[in-house]
Structures are given as C-alpha cells and as structure tokens.
Amino acid sequence: MTRLHEEIETPLPLDVAFPFVADFANSSRWDPGVRSSARLDSGPVAVGARYALVVRMGRRLAPMEYRVSALEPMRRVVLTGSGSGVSAIDEIRFERSGTGTHIDYTADIRLGGLLRLVQPFLGRSFRKIAKDALAGMQTTLSEMSASETAAARKAAVPSMPARSSDA
Secondary structure (H helix, E strand, O other): OEEEEEEEEEOOOHHHHHHHHHOHHHHHHHOOOEEEEEEOOOOOOOOOOEEEEEEEEOOEEEEEEEEEEEEEOOOEEEEEEEEOOEEEEEEEEEEEEOOEEEEEEEEEEEEOOOHHHHHHHOHHHHHHHHHHHHHHHHHHHHHHHHHHHHHHHHHHOOOOOOOOOOO
C-alpha cells in the first residue's frame, strides 16, 4: 500500500470549501489526474453516495467507482474507491483557518493483481499525482474565493444615481 499525504490552505470559507470538495463529482474540476467525474445517484452528499471517475494511470484511462464511506459535515469526508486493479481510501479533513480553510488530504492506494508487484517502485509517481491534485485543488478553491470576493465587492458598491443632462 502507498500512503500519500498533502495539506493546503485556501482563503475559501469552510462552508463553501467543504461541500465543493466533499462532492467528488467536482474532482475533475480540481484534480488533473481525473479525466471525468459524475455522481451515480442523487440527493445530498451523504454516506453511500456514489461517483464514477475516469482517472489517468500512466498513459491509460481507468474507470473507478468511489463511495462516501464516512461523513462528518464541515469536518471530514472519507471516500472509498475501486476499479481497474486499484483500490483507494481518500480521507479529507477540513478545519477553519482564520476566514479560510485548512485541508488535510490522505490517500491510501493499493494495487491489485500483478500491479502490486510494481507498487513499491511507483512511490515517486504517486507522490507527483498527489502534489498535482492538491495544487489543482488549491488553484480551483482560490479562484472560487476570488470570484466570491469580487461578487461581494460588486454587491457592496452602491449604484450611482443617474446624472441628468440639464447642463
């Protein structure tokens, strides 16, 4: 098994960051290693929610299915994934950090079949995948924060009364 661990800080508030990241249908928006992601069922994100992902594994694309296996709103989500000879457990923890959010991401990846024989040699590749994913998450959440801030500023600026042209 390979354990990956990364942490980021984002200016995005916890009440916005948590629901966005916990909904793995959004993972293709922030993880460059995810080609596509979609929710397989409906309703709010809850234990048992299922997602179909197509992930890049080297030069090939591999389908995986993830399921929310634990959820503590605004604190933690655990997703369990499997498919294409890979199983993964992704645990994402969230903490308020000033006006933003601290995100702590741990992924345990296990290769099956003959792939398990090469897993000990893939540490560097897995670490790059993790760093790229969290960098993508950081960028996406920062862009969301900037958009949210710009919208709030625009809403706070009073509109100027129309000028009369009686000059």
